[in-house]
Amino acid sequence: MRYDSRLSRMLHVLLHMARHDGPMTSGAIARMLGTNPVVVRRTMAGLKAAGYVHSEKGHGGGWAIAAELEKISLLDIHRAVGGPRLFAIGNEHAHPECAVEQAVNNALADALAAAETLLLTRLSTISLAELARSFDASCLSQPCNIQQY
Amino acid sequence: MRYDSRLSRMLHVLLHMARHDGPMTSGAIARMLGTNPVVVRRTMAGLKAAGYVHSEKGHGGGWAIAAELEKISLLDIHRAVGGPRLFAIGNEHAHPECAVEQAVNNALADALAAAETLLLTRLSTISLAELARSFDASCLSQPCNIQQY
DNA sequence: AGTCATGTAACTTCATTAGTAACTTGATAG
DNA sequence: CTATCAAGTTACTAATGAAGTTACATGACT
Numbered sequence: 001m002r003y004d005s006r007l008s009r010m011l012h013v014l015l016h017m018a019r020h021d022g023p024m025t026s027g028a029i030a031r032m033l034g035t036n037p038v039v040v041r042r043t044m045a046g047l048k049a050a051g052y053v054h055s056e057k058g059h060g061g062g063w064a065i066a067a068e069l070e071k072i073s074l075l076d077i078h079r080a081v082g083g084p085r086l087f088a089i090g091n092e093h094a095h096p097e098c099a100v101e102q103a104v105n106n107a108l109a110d111a112l113a114a115a116e117t118l119l120l121t122r123l124s125t126i127s128l129a130e131l132a133r134s135f136d137a138s139c140l141s142q143p144c145n146i147q148q149y
Numbered sequence: 150m151r152y153d154s155r156l157s158r159m160l161h162v163l164l165h166m167a168r169h170d171g172p173m174t175s176g177a178i179a180r181m182l183g184t185n186p187v188v189v190r191r192t193m194a195g196l197k198a199a200g201y202v203h204s205e206k207g208h209g210g211g212w213a214i215a216a217e218l219e220k221i222s223l224l225d226i227h228r229a230v231g232g233p234r235l236f237a238i239g240n241e242h243a244h245p246e247c248a249v250e251q252a253v254n255n256a257l258a259d260a261l262a263a264a265e266t267l268l269l270t271r272l273s274t275i276s277l278a279e280l281a282r283s284f285d286a287s288c289l290s291q292p293c294n295i296q297q298y
Numbered sequence: 299a300g301t302c303a304t305g306t307a308a309c310t311t312c313a314t315t316a317g318t319a320a321c322t323t324g325a326t327a328g
Numbered sequence: 329c330t331a332t333c334a335a336g337t338t339a340c341t342a343a344t345g346a347a348g349t350t351a352c353a354t355g356a357c358t
Contacts, residue, residue: 002313002346003239012241013252019249025303036242037219039347041304056305058356074256084346088237088314090152092161094183100168103284104160107223107275115268121259151315151344176336188316190335206335233315288301 004041006081009033011074011131013044016051018069018132023062043081050080069129075120077128086116155192155230158182160223162193166202167218167281172211192230199229218278224269224271226277235265 013029019049026037026044031041047053054066078084089112091105152177162178175193182189193212196202203215227233238261240254 003241004237004346005239005241006346007238008240008253008257012243012247012250013258015249015253023303027261027303031213032243033241036348037304038306038349041306042347045305055304056356057302057354059302059358061303063304073261085237087335088153088234089156091157092152092153092182094153094161094181098161100164100284101161101279104164106158106281107283108157111268111271111275114271115264116158118267119260119264121182122263126256126260131252131256134256135249138248138252153315155315161303172339176334185317186334187318187337194336204335206323206333208327208333210325210334211336259311 004084006084007074008099009076010043010047010077010081010126013040013063014047014052014065014077015132015135017063017065018128018136023056023060023064027064029063046080046082047077047114050062052076052080062114069132070127072128073124074126074128074131075124077122078123087112107130152216153233155233156223156227157194158184159196159226159230160277163196163201163214163226163239163277164215164231164281164284166212167277168284172205172209174211178212184200192226195229199225201225201229204229208215214241221277222273223275223277223280224273235268236261244281255275 011032016032016069016137017024023100025041029044030037031038031067044053044055048055052065052067052072055061091106091108093101095101161182165178165181166173175189177184178189178193192200194203197204201214201216201221202212204210204212211239238255242250242254244250
């Protein structure tokens with residue numbers, strides 16, 4: 001399977017938007033992400049439905065942030081893009097009544113659940129504002145090309 | 150993407166083999182897993198290469214466990230089936246030189262790495278022997294149909 | 299009216315596991 | 329020695345879901 005990069009991409013976009021004046025068009029965002037405008041609009045639709053961004057048509061239109069960065073966590077974005085499956089591995093349920101299968105699946109499900117909880121908890125503790133600050137900090141220590149992409 | 154169920158399936162098979170006298174054929178295992186013999190042989194090839202199972206051709210042939218259950222962890226099996234990717238989500242690297250992208254990817258990679266470490270550590274602490282014991286325990290408390298599948 | 303940008307629908311592409319068919323290799327039974 | 333059984337292998341198809349693409353509709357500004 002191919003990686004699901006929607007969370008990564010949307011974070012990338014949101015941080016750029018946070019440091020950008022005025023709306024950004026799907027086309028500009030697509031160039032930034034190395035993809036095309038339809039994919040951008042499709043993915044951003046979830047963010048818009050959740051109220052994190054806002055879009056306008058026509059001349060001077062495009063996308064802009066519509067909420068406070070402090071109040072949006074990475075978990076919020078993960079959910080806004082569809083809250084996709086986190087793991088690439090899973091259980092098989094050929095014979096749910098098989099006691100062997102149950103023992104295996106319980107053990108695996110426990111381990112996966114613990115890892116999932118850790119990951120989601122971590123995502124929930126990082127806000128977009130924090131990410132933006134860590135970006136600002138790295139900008140101070142090296143040449144920074146935010147305008148370019 | 151489709152779930153990768155190789156770890157789950159192999160654990161299922163190994164536990165059955167551990168409670169079964171004599172070799173099991175790929176056909177019998179396939180029926181147990183609801184798949185077909187080629188898939189079984191393909192997946193078991195990794196376990197054989199790692200020395201966890203052993204196979205024989207011809208009459209009376211089939212698969213049998215070739216190592217001590219205490220010495221095989223779930224992580225060992227995960228690796229023996231190819232150590233597939235654990236996560237379905239990941240980073241995009243459209244512009245590695247972009248400071249925004251770096252900030253995003255660092256944050257995500259940290260969170261994913263922590264979850265991965267937790268998961269792999271957990272898998273490494275569970276042995277096949279423990280799984281077999283948890284199966285035995287559940288057999289005592291409910292009707293158990295190990296022969297059937 | 300013309301242009302620009304979002305919004306949608308309907309595809310195709312891509313990557314990867316799983317499923318399948320056909321065949322080869324080797325071991326045992328009779 | 330031959331038939332049978334089972335693993336081993338090759339080459340292909342199916343299924344899944346994100347991503348990519350094409351085409352067109354909708355709405356807003358100049």
